[in-house]
Amino acid sequence: MRRVPVWVMLCALQLGAYHSPIRGGERGDVFSESHTSEENAAVPFLLPAEFQNRYFPGGDLYMIPDDKSTEKLVSQAKQYEERGSAERAARFFSLAYKRVQNTPGAPYLLFKYATLLENIDESTEILAQISKNHPLFPLVDAARYECAKRLYIAGELEAACIFLSAIEEHELSSVTIFTPYVYTFMGIISMASADFREALSFYHRSIALLAGSGVFQDPDHMMRNYLQIAKTQLEMEAFSEAENLLLRILGSAPSTFHRQEAMFLLAHAYARRGEIGRAYATYTQLREEYSPSLFTFMAAEEIKKLSPGKEEGHIFQAVGIFDESVLMGNYLSRDENTEGEKPDGTDESFFFSLGSGYYIQVGSFSRKDNAENLSASLMAKGFPALLFETTFDGKTLYRVRIGPINDLNGADLVMRKLSEYGYQGFLIREE
DSSP: OOOOOOOHHHHHHHHHHHHHSSTOOTTTTOOOOOGGGHHHHOOOSSHHHHHHHSSSSSSSTTTSSSOHHHHHHHHHHHHHHTTOOHHHHHHHHHHHHHHSSTTHHHEEEEEEEEHOSSHHHHHHHHHHHHHHHTTTTTTTHHHHHHHHHHHHHHTTTHHHHHHHHHHHHHHTSOOOOHHHHHHHHHHHHHHHOOHHHHHHHHHHHHHHHHHOOOOTOOOHHHHHHHHHHHHHHHHTOOOHHHHHHHHHHHHHOOOOHHHHHHHHHHHHHHHHOOOHHHHHHHHHHHHHHHOOOHHOOOOOOOTTTOOOOTTSSSSOOOOOOOOOOHTTTTTOTTTOTTTSOOSOSSSSOBBBBBEEEEEEEEESSSSHHHHHHHHHHHHTTTEEEEEEEEETTTTEEEEEEEEEEHHHHHHHHHHHHHHHHOOOOOEEEEE
C-alpha cells in the first residue's frame, strides 16, 4: 500500500482542524486539489514561501558538493522531483549522499533525501539523526523544524516539542530566525493538548518578536497568530472576546485569505453562541462577497447544518473594524492568558485606547536593540509596549512606554501588574 505524502497529510490535517470543532464535524472528510495552495497558506506552522526558499533544500543556503559524478546524480534527482516522482528523486539523492557522506556537503544531501521520503517514520528518524550527528550543520534548525512537523502529524506532541525547544535554545545563543514560528507551532501543540492558556502565551510571544523587531517583517504570520488567538478563545468559549478580535482582523487584515478565515470563524462563534440567524447570514455573506475558496466551500457545508427562521438569516451583516493595533502587534484582548484579570481579581481587563492618555515609561536606552528587547519582553506578557525615539543633549534615546491608558485607575492597575513581573516605571501624560 502506497503511503500518503507528508504535504497531503498536512493539507488533510488543516481541513480536519477547521472541521473538528465546528458543531461536532468529522476530521479530514473533505479534500480537493483546487484548495491545495490555500490549505498550505492556512496551516499556521508552515513557513512562508520566501522563508522555505532560503532555508530549506533548494534554497540559496543549500550546498551541492563540487564533484561531477555527484552533480550528475543530483541533476537526475531534481529532474525526477520536477516530474513529481518523489520516490525516484529520493533514491538519487540517497546515492549522491553515499558518495559524499564524509564531506561537509553530506548533511545537505541527507536533508534533501529525508524531506522527499513519503514514509513519515523513516523521514523523522533521518531528520533526528541530522540534528544529533550534525549540530554545526547550518540548516540544523530547519531539520529540527521539519522533524517536529512530522512528529506532530504522527501525534507525538511531546517529541515534537523537544525539537522545537532545541531550536529555541539554539537561537538564544545565535541569530533568531525560526523562533517566532516555533512559538506559533508550540501554541498549536498546546491547543491540541487542551492547554489553552499556554497556547495564548505562545501566540503572544510570537507576536512580540514579530512586532518588537524589524528583523522579521512578516505581517502575514502576525495575522495568523491573531487568528490562532481567536480560535483559542472560541475553544475557551470566550465568544465576545473572539468576536471583538475577529471583527478587527476582518477590518484590518491586508490578506483576503485572512479576512475570509476571520469571517468564517466569526460565523462559527455565532453558531456556538446559539445565534443561528447571525451565523447563517455571516456564512452566506462569506460566500457572496468572496471568490470560491476553501472557506466559501466550508461555509456552504455549514449552511446545510443550520435552520434559521424566516425572519432570520438575511438581516445581519458582519462589518469589519479597522484597528491599527492589530497590524502593529499590540492589540490586547480582554480575558486573554497573560492579562485576563486585573490584579484585584475582577473580570475586567486594562482599558487601553489609541492617542492621548497616560503612559508608563519603563525604560530609556541609547541603543535601539536594547529598547526593542525590553519592548518584546513586555509585549510577550501582554502589555502594549511602544517605542519612542527622541533626542536629548544631542543624543538619540529610545524610550519604551506602555499605553495609552484611559485614566489614573487603569494606570495604577498596570503599574501594580508591572511590579509583579519585576518592572518599574513612572507615569506621564500625553495630550
